[in-house]
Ligand code: SF4
């Protein structure tokens with residue numbers, strides 16, 4: 001998984017490779033924020049935008065994934081002719097498509113989704129391994145959002161850190177449940193050590209049987225750490 005986050009600032013966003021679902025053959029012209037772009041027909045809009053330097057907030061999107069979960073609700077855009085905003089990670093581009101990445105409605109939706117994520121996140125950037133390369137920090141900067149929870153109840157997150165692997169650790173209190181680590185574990189590393197378990201507020205990434213990673217079949221290859229957009233999976237110093 002290579003890095004392509006729209007403005008190449010060395011961000012920890014690592015899930016956007018050059019491939020596309022419709023990335024072969026015909027090119028189509030789309031307009032994003034009044035500017036025209038030639039992109040491969042069928043490419044999903046999020047990746048077409050990022051490929052052309054247009055940043056759209058995103059956490060859960062995986063370019064190679066055939067059926068995106070669209071769980072983070074951060075990548076909304078307005079498309080002319082569509083009644084409601086749509087998630088750009090699920091929307092294939094079409095000839096003549098006219099897209100707006102910002103509007104009052106979009107900004108409100110992104111702000112709400114962002115605050116919801118932060119309400120279940122232990123913010124301590126100064127002591128965090130992802131400080132300076134974190135996708136949450138990037139979204140806050142790009143969209144002028146505050147990295148604090150103002151309107152929603154801050155939740156207490158009790159789950160312990162798993163620092164059983166030799167070189168990295170997993171902190172559930174920093175996890176935004178984007179699922180990227182699970183996807184690379186299953187599809188890139190092809191190990192199948194971890195999954196998203198439980199429902200509701202207890203949802204987290206865990207090894208089978210919720211053992212520590214060291215006790216599981218995790219090979220400690222580190223692919224999941226590279227895929228994590230925040231400081232939940234982090235290399236030990
Ligand atoms: S994951 Fe990102 S937002 Fe959260 S504490 Fe670490 S640097 Fe800050």
Ligand code: SF4
Pocket residue numbers: 174175176177178179180181182205224227228229230232233
């Ligand atoms: S550990 Fe990181 S990559 Fe895995 S679900 Fe949590 S935030 Fe996403």
Ligand code: FES
Pocket residue numbers: 057058059060061069070071072073074075087088089090
């Ligand atoms: S990246 Fe589209 S919903 Fe998360």
